[in-house]
Amino acid sequence: MGLTSKKVLLLAVVAAVLLFASTVWLWPRLARGGVRPVLGRICLLLMTQVSILAAGGLVANSYFGFYSSWADLLGTDQEMGTVVDHGREGAGQLEVLGTQGVGVPNGGDPRKAGRIEKVEIRGRGTGITAPAYVYLPPQYFQPRYAGTRFPAAVVLTGYPGTAENLITRLKYPQTATRRIQAGAMRPTVLVLMRPTVAPPRDTECVDVPGGPQAESFFTKDLRGAVASHYRVGGQARSWGVIGNSTGGYCAVKMTMRNPGAFSVAVGLSGSYKAPLDPTTGDLFGGSERLKRENDLLWRLDHLPMPPVSVLVASSKEGEGNYRATQAFIAKAKAPLRVSSIILDRGGHNFATWNREVPSALDWLSRRLGMP
Structure with missing residues (x-):
């Protein structure tokens, strides 16, 4: 068991x-x-x-949802995945393991509520294999949209959370279906997963010198695998990232560093630089340059502004990132476009993020371009 x-x-x-x-x-x-x-x-x-x-x-x-299995808890689940090719470009990069309905009225009919598919994504370039869930909106199954490609967004948990939390605790698929049905959110494919692609290590979505290439997995391998299997766009204008806590830092960081991969990011309670502790190890191989380049406030002071849209969220009381969030907003200049959700009170927890997710999904979907 x-x-x-x-x-x-x-x-x-x-x-x-x-x-x-x-x-x-x-x-x-x-x-x-x-x-x-x-x-x-x-x-x-x-x-x-x-x-x-x-x-x-x-x-x-x-x-x-700290740990998803006994191996995850004991730290024995460290084996890197291998790339399996099957004779054509993009083949073998994504495998569907199962499907389930969305927990809303008429959730068993994908044409009315959409569908959730459990998948395994194999990184062709990085050798990383990671589990995920893919939410397909109702329109994906409707005949009038049979030839339509949809925008897509990666949804990330914190560390060491599980992808299941995004369904059971933050209810992204359920919220997306309701917002789409209400006309507040545009139909968008969501790829739900945790940022921990080399468990139990917290890579903070960094390409670790001599270690896991987490950032490349998300910005290249994942996008290619999903685009080869589902009707989604391949260009950055059709891709975004949203996350909470560590996932929020990853979302904003990867979008600012890779505007050719993602054009929109949402950071809910995200930090603005990667921690260095026993769970991360040395993420930068001793390189001060890499460390600075992964510090978002440093980037705003020293590098050109990327042409992307970013939504950051915090609370005046209860969140440790409030001052850094205010500094981020103050430093941002065109062509970087910044919006914010600032609550009066709210801790670093699911209750706070559930208050932010609906508005964040609406905002993100309106800024993603249709392919």
């Missing part, structure tokens, strides 16, 4: 409750002196504490 299995969570909770009840029931019998009663009390306390901690950890992981 997997780490995120409901059966595992239920068993952990039941075990914790039973051990707690057993401790209360057996404690009077173990209250005597002697070696055996003392050892019995120690064992009961240890087992009860461990079971409660395990159940609490599983509940927290189920809610926040």
